[in-house]
Amino acid sequence: AQRVTQPEKLLSVFKGAPVELKCNYSYSGSPELFWYVQYSRQRLQLLLRHISRESIKGFTADLNKGETSFHLKKPFAQEEDSAMYYCALRISNYKLTFGKGTLLTVNP
Amino acid sequence: GAGVSQSPSNKVTEKGKDVELRCDPISGHTALYWYRQSLGQGLEFLIYFQGNSAPDKSGLPSDRFSAERTGGSVSTLTIQRTQQEDSAVYLCASSLAGDYEQYFGPGTRLTVT
16 A cells, blocks of 8 residues: 655754755555645645656755655755645545655754 | 635534534635544545545545535535544645645644543
8 A cells, every 4th residue: 555654753953954854655656746835824735746856945855766765855944944744645646645744843 | 816715714522513614625626635634643535526526435534424515616524423533633625637736725623522
């Protein structure tokens, strides 16, 4: 069965430091992966999608099929990056399987 | 434009009572999803509606949970005989058919006492 694992429930870094939020998946098919973000008192929203290979708010994520990973990275964290981040795997044309999320805190 | 709306924003109910949660999707979005967000459990898929097709109910945790979507727009999630373990934030999302991006509502926080 498909599964998304985010090993860190909490991650704390200082402003300006690099940050990496880990995501591993298990799926026998061709994966389509996403990162969603939920800022404090805001709605859950799409951050980025692996197919687009773009950088959003300085974040990038590369799909590594060999390691079945889709880690989210940013070279210099900002305080406004503090949020809950969810990695998600799309296994059909609609169903998303989410990880349990990582709460990122960027300290001043 | 208007996003996905959900009501009520908060609901406190006694164990054993029934509750109804409402979702208004973005106009024109034919796909509608319900998720449950529990502390430490991430987001759990509950049910999916697409147009007039039969819904995918594979994520509903028990037969106390049901959902309907009237007229291809508004959806209601009903939980009968609520239990304390039903306490969670219930999120609704909508999307265009086959589109990868789901747009989420603000959620309904359900507390069962």
